[in-house]
Amino acid sequence: MMDEQQLKFIEEKAKKLRQHIVKMVGAAGSGHPGGSLSAADILSYLFFKEMKVDPENPRWSERDRFVLSKGHAAPVLYAALAEKGFFPVEDLSSLRKINSHLQGHPDMKKTPGVEMSTGSLGTGFSATIGMALAAKLDKKDYRIFVMLGDGEVQEGQVWEAAMAASHYKLDNLIAVLDYNGLQIDGNINDVLSPEPLNEKWRAFGWEVIEIDGHNLEEIHMAFTKANEIKDKPVMIIAKTIKGKGVSFMENEAGWHGTAPKPEEVEKALLELQ
Amino acid sequence: MEKMATRDAYGKALVELGKINKDVVVLDADLSGSTKTAGFAKEFPERFFNMGIAEQNLMGTAAGFAASGKIPFASTFAIFACGRAYDQIRNTIGYPKLNVKIAASHAGLTVGEDGGSHQMLEDISLMRTIPGMTVIVPADGVETKQAIFAASEHQGPVYIRLGRPSIPIIFDDRYKFEIGKASLLKEGKDVAIIATGIMVAEALEAAKELEAQGIEAAVLNISTIKPLDKEAIIQIAQKTGAVVTAEEHNIIGGLGSAVAEVLVENYPVPMERIGVQDTFGESGKPDELLEKYGLKAKNIIGACQKVLNRK
Ligand SMILES: Cc1ncc(C[n+]2csc(CCOP(=O)(O)OP(=O)(O)O)c2C)c(N)n1
Ligand SMILES: [Mg+2]
Numbered sequence: 001m002m003d004e005q006q007l008k009f010i011e012e013k014a015k016k017l018r019q020h021i022v023k024m025v026g027a028a029g030s031g032h033p034g035g036s037l038s039a040a041d042i043l044s045y046l047f048f049k050e051m052k053v054d055p056e057n058p059r060w061s062e063r064d065r066f067v068l069s070k071g072h073a074a075p076v077l078y079a080a081l082a083e084k085g086f087f088p089v090e091d092l093s094s095l096r097k098i099n100s101h102l103q104g105h106p107d108m109k110k111t112p113g114v115e116m117s118t119g120s121l122g123t124g125f126s127a128t129i130g131m132a133l134a135a136k137l138d139k140k141d142y143r144i145f146v147m148l149g150d151g152e153v154q155e156g157q158v159w160e161a162a163m164a165a166s167h168y169k170l171d172n173l174i175a176v177l178d179y180n181g182l183q184i185d186g187n188i189n190d191v192l193s194p195e196p197l198n199e200k201w202r203a204f205g206w207e208v209i210e211i212d213g214h215n216l217e218e219i220h221m222a223f224t225k226a227n228e229i230k231d232k233p234v235m236i237i238a239k240t241i242k243g244k245g246v247s248f249m250e251n252e253a254g255w256h257g258t259a260p261k262p263e264e265v266e267k268a269l270l271e272l273q
Numbered sequence: 274m275e276k277m278a279t280r281d282a283y284g285k286a287l288v289e290l291g292k293i294n295k296d297v298v299v300l301d302a303d304l305s306g307s308t309k310t311a312g313f314a315k316e317f318p319e320r321f322f323n324m325g326i327a328e329q330n331l332m333g334t335a336a337g338f339a340a341s342g343k344i345p346f347a348s349t350f351a352i353f354a355c356g357r358a359y360d361q362i363r364n365t366i367g368y369p370k371l372n373v374k375i376a377a378s379h380a381g382l383t384v385g386e387d388g389g390s391h392q393m394l395e396d397i398s399l400m401r402t403i404p405g406m407t408v409i410v411p412a413d414g415v416e417t418k419q420a421i422f423a424a425s426e427h428q429g430p431v432y433i434r435l436g437r438p439s440i441p442i443i444f445d446d447r448y449k450f451e452i453g454k455a456s457l458l459k460e461g462k463d464v465a466i467i468a469t470g471i472m473v474a475e476a477l478e479a480a481k482e483l484e485a486q487g488i489e490a491a492v493l494n495i496s497t498i499k500p501l502d503k504e505a506i507i508q509i510a511q512k513t514g515a516v517v518t519a520e521e522h523n524i525i526g527g528l529g530s531a532v533a534e535v536l537v538e539n540y541p542v543p544m545e546r547i548g549v550q551d552t553f554g555e556s557g558k559p560d561e562l563l564e565k566y567g568l569k570a571k572n573i574i575g576a577c578q579k580v581l582n583r584k
Contacts, residue, residue, distance in 0.1 A: 030386045096386040098557030104388035119390030154325035192325025
């Protein structure tokens with residue numbers, strides 16, 4: 001159990017992240033709110049409780065790494081990095097604009113705190129295999145966290161990486177699957193079912209933990225347990241709601257990659273107070 | 274001026290094609306709303322296959338359809354078609370010369386805000402080096418529709434490059450597209466602008482402004498990058514003695530390179546190339562990016578003036 005104060009703090013930060021997401025995507029006029037909102041609680045937990053990072057020294061060698069393999073959810077990552085202090089919160093309103101350091105998809109050459117350039121689905125996950133292997137080689141104890149989408153796992157590359165992670169016993173790699181049930185063309189099971197997910201990851205040699213991805217206690221328990229697992233990688237399958245927190249966006253595939261209009265931003269922000 | 278995105282023209286053409294040709298099947302990779310295959314999916318659900326976010330399998334499956342006598346159109350964004358699935362296109366479609374039509378949308382800088390990870394600037398280069406691959410870059414909606422029909426009648430693999438934004442309609446109904454044939458859009462004796470895709474409209478605008486400066490620029494539209502209409506290129510070089518190419522693509526390996534290959538072996542003339550200068554793109558509005566990366570009519574004009582000085 002987390003103490004009450006800590007829980008409140010992470011909850012407040014998650015709310016902040018959601019406000020930033022809606023505002024910045026609205027200001028950009030394009031972008032991906034749905035899959036950003038579904039991931040907000042997990043990113044809040046990672047950045048404000050779980051991970052060792054130093055915003056003053058983004059390339060600190062001992063830091064934990066987070067890779068957003070579902071790179072289109074960049075807004076939630078940028079919100080977390082800004083709230084954590086990697087760059088000013090004001091920068092968020094420059095999202096997707098020309099000459100901004102906040103690209104439509106994460107760019108490690110432009111944004112402090114971004115560990116890997118992603119956007120082409122499946123690619124970020126493989127990169128975390130290399131990071132985890134490098135940490136082992138250097139006998140470092142930092143950990144690698146990676147978030148995947150439940151549509152993203154349709155990519156063959158994901159399963160190549162999954163096989164490598166268990167083969168090399170990467171217990172310093174903790175993956176989270178944002179299990180929101182939707183991709184662009186609709187419900188994952190109508191487009192191309194990746195199910196059964198739990199059994200697939202287990203068969204690939206991973207420890208699987210299933211949780212409610214909006215329940216901070218469950219998130220806390222999942223990461224606590226994941227840290228104790230030895231000799232294999234851990235996949236946390238986090239059941240989430242795409243668009244979580246904004247009623248008119250929740251469970252609507254149409255909000256995957258559509259920006260809210262100014263009046264919709266207003267409406268959303270009222271709900272996120 | 275009437276405008277239309279080439280991807281929209283593709284979506285409409287597919288539905289018409291599906292009505293008259295029952296062998297046509299369409300495959301997509303979770304982007305049917307954006308690539309505009311959704312119209313076909315609605316009309317002919319039994320001949321539409323969403324392969325999920327799995328572009329390698331998309332191309333491999335299309336190859337299997339072709340090997341079974343179907344005419345598959347496989348669509349996704351150009352970055353994922355030619356990037357993620359290059360090996361499948363090269364070895365499973367190109368090598369066995371299978372009758373797959375790869376219609377890739379969102380090519381080039383004009384993807385806009387999604388940024389450099391999504392702006393495919395190397396596809397013409399990658400596709401035209403595959404033996405037997407036909408490469409088509411339509412300049413507007415009218416040409417796109419005809420190119421889709423022509424591709425369906427052509428035996429062998431075809432790559433069709435489509436864009437995201439609305440662009441001016443250049444051709445009227447009298448235009449007749451033919452694979453491998455360039456079209457001369459404007460006569461001129463001083464310099465030849467050879468353009469492809471969205472740069473054709475910019476080339477026409479440039480030629481008009483050059484006219485006011487007393488420079489007569491010819492405009493040649495190369496919509497089939499491969500097989501290239503060598504004769505048309507040599508002829509126009511002979512007539513004008515100076516060439517400028519323009520493309521929304523990396524300066525390496527695309528139209529400019531292809532034209533240079535032809536000229537250097539047959540009729541070398543001074544030449545300038547407009548394109549993205551061997552760099553990646555970034556987020557921004559399509560028009561801002563064309564401006565920043567030097568792909569506007571004014572850049573073509575500058576290149577024309579430069580090449581005229583070298584004549
Ligand atoms: C290789 C690749 N193919 C296609 C896309 C286009 N694309 C962006 S997001 C997306 C859907 C992702 O769905 P999911 O992984 O479930 O993400 P979430 O629901 O969490 O937003 C697709 C197909 C891409 N970015 N990369
Ligand atoms: Mg999803």
